[in-house]
Amino acid sequence: TAPCERCEGHGTVIEKPCPSCLGHGRVRVTRNVGVAVPAGVANNTRLRLANQGEVGENGGAAGDLYVDIRIKPDDMFTRDDDDLHCWIKVPMSWAVLGHEVEIDTFDGRQTLDIPAGSQPDDTVTLKNLGVTHLDDKNERGDLVAHVVVEIPKKLSDDERELIERFGEMHDTDAQHVVVKSRPSSGAKKGFFSKLKDALR
Structure with a gap:
């Protein structure tokens, strides 16, 4: 058995069907649908828009529209949760003397305080300037700034003399290097010793 080829199983035949829908009660069109993306949404999230899909035949209910979200990487920020x-x-x-810098954030320009004596890979945290929590719109993550100390590769004679004089006064306790399998909390090589090593 098979559905009737004329009525397609509906039991009735439209003698003069609509030229647009051919008697099916729906036509194919393209339209724009607004999508509200919630704050804090994660990558590969799927949103369901109820009754925004295709309309059923003969006045049947519309299906749902599913939108898959792909988050484009940002040039300035990396997201971690x-x-x-x-x-x-x-x-x-x-890094040695401390400094205030301004950075662009999603909340506008913010002042970031680089503490005196900052070491490479130190971090400065700005509270509540991260991503909004998906389940709690009143809570946000943090913005974590990693300090990258730029060490000059070339120095003039005067600059080298100043660095060497400072190293003699400041890094006398770091002249003897002890090799260990893991770093200890008390024995850090001085910053200017690292600078002098890099210049060598």
């Missing part, structure tokens, strides 16, 4: 991470390159003088 609800925290945002960025890397800030600062001159070595700023």
Whole structure:
């Protein structure tokens, strides 16, 4: 058995069908649908828009429209759950003496305080400037700035003399290097010793 070829199983035949829908009660059109993307949505999230899919035959209910979200990588920030991470390159003088810098965030320009004596890979955290929690719109993650100390590769004679004089006064306790399998909390090589090693 098979459905009737004329009535397609409906039991009735439309003698003069509509030229647009050919008696099916629906026509194919293209339309724009607004999608509300919630704050804090994660990559590969699928949103369901009820009754925004294709309409059923003969006045049947419309189906659902599913939207898959792909988050485009950002040039400035890297996302880790609800925290945002960025890397800030600062001159070595700023790392030694401390400095205030302004950075662009999704909440506008913010002042970031680089503490005096900052070491490479140190971080500075700006609270509640990260991604909004998906389940709680009143909570946000943090913005974590990683300090990248820029060490000059070339120095003038005067600059080298200043660095060497500073190293003699400051890094006398770091002249003897002890090799260990893992770093200890107390014995850090001085920053300017690292600088002198890089210049060599």
